């Protein structure tokens with residue numbers, strides 16, 4: 150398995166370090182239903198404002214419903230379709246924009262849906278699967294083909310499946326699959342007590358490189 154473990158200042162949870170957005174899926178290896186269910190459970194037990202659980206997922210498992218999977222694939226932009234066509238499962242995440250308990254706008258709906266989605270992806274990683282979220286899809290088309298109601302916003306497509314063996318990875322995917330992963334330094338995003346005051350220089354004396 151091609152691993153692209155995060156390089157971190159200090160050790161972090163292994164599943165978080167190992168999760169990455171691969172594109173080389175094995176089209177011949179479906180996802181076991183119990184593993185898919187485990188991914189759903191992980192999202193289900195995510196946290197949310199007021200416990201509202203403002204997420205919905207349209208799960209398109211090629212092994213279960215080829216037509217739905219075809220429709221999901223058809224929503225993707227060309228660049229994503231090129232590799233996601235080998236992912237046996239495509240999932241549309243949707244945020245419910247209003248609270249059910251009072252009908253008021255839920256301004257945390259998309260935040261909470263994203264949180265549920267990363268739980269789903271981390272569970273997938275833990276089960277030896279790859280999960281890759283995509284914003285590159287036609288949200289209007291997805292709304293139409295999956296009958297997503299008003300006041301619900303299609304957020305992302307998530308490809309799930311097993312990674313291809315390294316020796317089978319097609320040439321055109323090599324550059325992206327083997328490219329190193331990068332992140333901004335911790336101090337660019339974590340401030341100490343006030344805006345733009347890098348946590349790293351303030352609290353540890355360490356300079357980011």
Ligand SMILES: Cc1cc2nc3c(=O)[nH]c(=O)nc-3n(C[C@H](O)[C@H](O)[C@H](O)COP(=O)(O)O)c2cc1C
Nearest residue numbers: 168169170171229281282283284285286304305330
């Ligand atoms: C909301 C969202 C939308 C994304 N859209 C795309 C996409 O359309 N196509 C793609 O190849 N990757 C997409 N990605 C994956 C990111 O490019 C990837 O997460 C980022 O480069 C970090 O790489 P890593 O996930 O391997 O750590 C998306 C990720 C997120 C969270």
